[in-house]
Amino acid sequence: MSVDAPVEGLLRELTPQVLGVLVRRHGQFDACEDAVQEALLAATVQWPKEGIPDNPWAWLLTVADRRLIDHWRSERARRNREARLAVQAPVDEHIAPAPDDERAADHDDALTLLFLCCHPALSAASQVALTLRAVGGLTTAQIAGAFLVPEATMAQRISRAKQRIKAAGGRFGRPAGPEQAERLQAVLHVLYLIFNEGYTASSGPELHRTDLTAEAIRLTRAVHRLLPDDGEVAGLLALMLLTDARRAARTGADGGLVPLAEQDRTRWDAAAIDEGTALVTDALTWGPPGPYQLQAAIAAVHAEAAAADDTDWPQILALYRLLAHVSPGPMVTLNQSVAAAMVHGPQAGLDLLDTLADDERMADHHRVWAVRGHLLDLAGDHDAAREAYRTAARRTTSLPERRYLETRAAREVRPADGPTGAQG
Incomplete structure (x- = not known):
């Protein structure tokens, strides 16, 4: 089903907020995530016809909450919880009040969800799929289409990921100490993988998958808003902006690939370059640079050159040497x-x-x-x-x-x- 762009954008923004509240209320990430997906489907059907509700967040939360309760009732499971929830007065799905303290915690919930989706028990492929669905608000069909796999295959992957988190004892809560830093690196790596797959698709007829690059940038912006003083978060966002700025010039009129040296640099996105350069320049002053900051710095040097012959290759080589020391790897x-x-x-x-x-x-x-x-x-x-x-x-x-x-x-x-x- 085709969904209006404003509605789709709003749903993606609200997905982690609603899911975070639901998981905080009830636990059971897998059941809550399924209920949120049902609420999103209901919204895609009703909102284009009836208009966006005055409080779309509360609408989604109420619908998802009721779907979850209905599921528990139908399964005759969790009888104690059902008894407690059943006494609550039903709320009109179109006018649903929401406690202020729950809405205030939305931003923390989004980051906590990212940490949960990037649980160390999951493979990188499963982390990517679960992040795009639970935090990005994409449907299973959309994710399957982006990675050119059957929808049933992607549905199984997502289902297994949720079950693995449950079996591993994953809880809805922010990791502490060294574990938080380690999990944040996993989050950034997942966002990096999503962006790279969108920027240069690993298979298929298209070079770009702009839905994935846009989603990676959107989610990384969200993490940057939550952690504005983290240099690597800023570095990753800068790297994405500086790289994506070249997208329009990477293909010719026939759709063929145009290498960097031959690109028409007047087609590069100047606003994205300015934003990315400012981000990485500022981040590099905070302390020893990490790998995302260094990659962003390399991209910024390329962006500074008005023509390929003007590229400061000695500076780029020096940055690569430093990157090889900080984060060695074959690429x-x-x-x-x-x-x-x-x-x-x-x-x-x-x-x-x-x-x-x-x-x-x-x-x-x-x-x-x-x-x-x-x-x-x-x-x-x-x-x-x-x-x-x-x-x-x-x-x-x-x-x-x-x-x-x-x-x-x-x-x-x-x-x-x-x-x-x-x-x-």
């Missing part, structure tokens, strides 16, 4: 090899890339071969470059990336060209 090494080539020549980049040869995580990754092709181009070994591009094309499941890489392999290559997936 960092991969991107650092491009920066090294731009500063010290292509052989320096190839030497760094060769350090990934024994890393099983990267053995079949198409971006390793795409970058190798680019560096071989720079070195003048065009035949080897074409073969690397062909290998990369065979290993990617993204149709836009595959078309781009096949084009690179088939044409006379130029040293000015850039690799796909490195800094697009």
Whole structure:
């Protein structure tokens, strides 16, 4: 069913607020989440026809609460709780009062829900799915469509995630001490994964999935409002804004991928760049930088260059070296090899890339071969470059990336060209 954009946006904003209150009242995250989804469905049917209620939050809360009670009654379960709740006077779903203290706790509830959805008992894929449904307000069908899996498969994944949280003793409450810091890192990683999947879809015919990038930015803004003094939260939001600012220039008129070096920078979103640059500049003054701040700083240096030839590659290389020290990983090494080539020549980049040869995580990754092709181009070994591009094309499941890489392999290559997936 098609839903008006204002209604859909409001529902997504209210979802974590309503679910947080419901879980705080009753516990049982899985049952409460199902009840909220039923309330959201009711809203998508009624609100476009009858208008948005004066108090949409209270409307959703009341409907979800009644759905939950109805479920308990039908199952003949939790008899003691049913007896207590049944004596409460029914409330008109269209005019539902709500205690002020519950509404005041909404913002804390949203972060607590994110912590719960990113429970360490869950896999990263399950954390992403549960976050998009419980906190993002997306339907199971929408999430399944975004990740190109059958709706039944996604429904099972979400159901198993909720059951695993229940079995692990997950409670609706903010972790304390070191556990809170660890769980926050999981939250940021999940939001990062959602954004990346939207910015460069891992499979399928489209390069972008703007619904996912927009949702990741929206949720990260919400976390930033809750934790305005956390440098890594600010860094992640800055990274998303600076990266997404290039979206309009990443594809040509035919929908084909345009690498960073060839993009029309007048099409970049200047407002997003200004906001992202201000965020990361401020965050870097708070203390030792974390990996998201450093990645945002790299994106900001790219954004500062009016043309590809103006890029401050020595500064980018220095930032990658620091990032490799703070948060080492194969993708960092991969991107650092491009920066090294731009500063010290292509052989320096190839030497760094060769350090990934024994890393099983990267053995079949198409971006390793795409970058190798680019560096071989720079070195003048065009035949080897074409073969690397062909290998990369065979290993990617993204149709836009595959078309781009096949084009690179088939044409006379130029040293000015850039690799796909490195800094697009």
